[in-house]
Amino acid sequence: MSTGRVVIVGAGQGGFQAAASLRQEGLSGPITLIGAEPGLPYQRPPLSKAYLKTGEAAKLALRPQSFFDKNAINYLPETWVEGIDRAAAEVHAGGRRIAYDHLILATGTRNLRPPIDGIDAALDLRTLTDAAALRAALDGPRRLAVIGGGFIGLEFAAVARELGHEVSVAEAAPRLMARAVSPLMSDRFLALHRQLGVAVHLGAPVAAVSATGIALSDGTDIDADLVLLAAGVRPNTELAEAAGLAVENGIAVDARLLTSDPAISALGDCASFPDPRTARRIRLESVQAATDHARAIARRIVKGDDAYYAALPWFWSDQADCKLQIAGLAGAEDEAVAVSDSAVFRFAGGQLTAVETVNDARTHMQARKRLTASVPDRTTLEAAGFDLAA
Amino acid sequence: MVKVTYVDAEGAETRIEAEEGDTVMSAAIANDIDGIVGECGGSMMCATCHCYVDEAWAEKTGPRMDGEDDMLDCAASEVTERSRLSCQVRLTADLDGLVVHLPAEQI
Numbered sequence: 001m002s003t004g005r006v007v008i009v010g011a012g013q014g015g016f017q018a019a020a021s022l023r024q025e026g027l028s029g030p031i032t033l034i035g036a037e038p039g040l041p042y043q044r045p046p047l048s049k050a051y052l053k054t055g056e057a058a059k060l061a062l063r064p065q066s067f068f069d070k071n072a073i074n075y076l077p078e079t080w081v082e083g084i085d086r087a088a089a090e091v092h093a094g095g096r097r098i099a100y101d102h103l104i105l106a107t108g109t110r111n112l113r114p115p116i117d118g119i120d121a122a123l124d125l126r127t128l129t130d131a132a133a134l135r136a137a138l139d140g141p142r143r144l145a146v147i148g149g150g151f152i153g154l155e156f157a158a159v160a161r162e163l164g165h166e167v168s169v170a171e172a173a174p175r176l177m178a179r180a181v182s183p184l185m186s187d188r189f190l191a192l193h194r195q196l197g198v199a200v201h202l203g204a205p206v207a208a209v210s211a212t213g214i215a216l217s218d219g220t221d222i223d224a225d226l227v228l229l230a231a232g233v234r235p236n237t238e239l240a241e242a243a244g245l246a247v248e249n250g251i252a253v254d255a256r257l258l259t260s261d262p263a264i265s266a267l268g269d270c271a272s273f274p275d276p277r278t279a280r281r282i283r284l285e286s287v288q289a290a291t292d293h294a295r296a297i298a299r300r301i302v303k304g305d306d307a308y309y310a311a312l313p314w315f316w317s318d319q320a321d322c323k324l325q326i327a328g329l330a331g332a333e334d335e336a337v338a339v340s341d342s343a344v345f346r347f348a349g350g351q352l353t354a355v356e357t358v359n360d361a362r363t364h365m366q367a368r369k370r371l372t373a374s375v376p377d378r379t380t381l382e383a384a385g386f387d388l389a390a
Numbered sequence: 391m392v393k394v395t396y397v398d399a400e401g402a403e404t405r406i407e408a409e410e411g412d413t414v415m416s417a418a419i420a421n422d423i424d425g426i427v428g429e430c431g432g433s434m435m436c437a438t439c440h441c442y443v444d445e446a447w448a449e450k451t452g453p454r455m456d457g458e459d460d461m462l463d464c465a466a467s468e469v470t471e472r473s474r475l476s477c478q479v480r481l482t483a484d485l486d487g488l489v490v491h492l493p494a495e496q497i
Binding site: 043045046058059061062063064066067070287291295314316318323325361362364365366368369 | 416419420421422429430431433434435456457460461463464497
């Protein structure tokens with residue numbers, strides 16, 4: 001369709017991209033982009049990186065107001081969506097009813113708040129409001145405790161050390177970033193953080209948060225003036241569930257990113273979709289998934305392009321002077337082979353599933369190309385000395 | 391302020407004023423220049439802020455940064471010796487009047 005009404009719930013990177021791509025593909029009908037937060041849609045990745053250092057909020061905007069005006073995108077900030085009436089094809093938001101021909105759910109995630117005693121005292125780092133509060137609290141030297149040794153917790157820890165704070169990280173799993181990288185890469189980043197002076201506690205679930213710090217379940221007390229909770233996220237699926245859509249670790253979509261209602265798509269962090277390579281249902285938390293999903297949905301809605309979604313996942317994390325890049329998606333059990341000082345290849349069933357690199361953009365980009373084109377097998381790669389360009 | 395002119399693939403020019411310290415990419419985004427996408431926000435994870443530095447400015451903008459060549463390998467439009475990732479070109483007083491040309495495709 002090129003003239004229909006599209007409503008997008010969620011104005012993060014994916015929701016924004018959907019609006020932009022719909023116009024770019026030639027949709028002439030009204031586009032309504034509904035966001036819960038104030039201000040223009042903004043980039044989240046810098047919140048745990050550059051923004052903590054500079055505090056430059058204006059630089060985070062994905063596009064200025066003029067972009068929304070020029071493209072006739074009706075952006076509704078600080079607007080809460082109360083429900084979806086599928087029978088009437090209307091969204092109820094801020095006391096209004098907004099009719100749609102197609103609805104896109106880009107509701108994202110929110111921080112997981114584990115049932116830890118006193119956890120309400122811990123700060124979050126997810127929204128610009130969170131990041132601004134955190135920055136304000138770091139106006140002098142502080143002792144900081146971070147719950148969670150994933151991307152966000154570790155990026156924060158690295159910046160906080162650079163800013164001169166004392167930092168402890170408590171991770172419940174036996175290694176850092178266990179969900180995202182191989183044990184080899186976890187070890188490498190453990191060494192980095194210890195070298196930076198971060199006190200890293202592994203296999204260390206937190207039992208309690210208090211005004212004086214955190215208590216680990218083994219009885220260790222870590223004194224801290226401020227506690228950051230960075231223990232992962234959960235997808236915002238309540239709207240979809242209330243509307244009777246299928247939910248399975250996220251709003252369930254098919255290979256074309258359609259929910260169980262053909263008039264509703266879902267994208268990005270909130271959507272679980274079939275992995276084009278393994279057919280396993282996956283949910284990714286990344287800029288790449290948000291924007292690639294958005295573009296695929298826009299092409300389908302406007303041009304009728306109903307090709308299966310097939311984009312290759314990629315991720316990055318900047319910690320001190322180390323840029324971690326991941327091309328592809330490995331399962332937790334996939335084999336890890338250190339092929340050089342800067343690269344780890346992951347294999348399952350004799351096939352390359354992912355490549356993890358540190359400060360090695362060349363290998364990362366080669367991996368993105370190779371994994372997009374085909375599924376390289378281990379024997380061939382080994383014969384080429386693991387040179388992806390060979 | 392530093393003046394920058396963006397010339398799109400059809401030859402249309404837009405001149406904007408940016409602050410020293412901004413990048414050619416961030417200035418384009420802030421001024422709503424079509425033709426620069428900047429999807430990763432300047433993290434050198436994509437090649438969607440590809441530009442061609444005008445010949446007259448090539449020396450002043452200097453050589454590519456570490457890793458830039460590798461990212462440019464994945465650019466959607468032709469890569470020439472003038473190609474840069476605009477997120478890696480930081481504006482200084484020396485670059486006042488800079489002219490960059492934009493490719494037809496970024497994705």
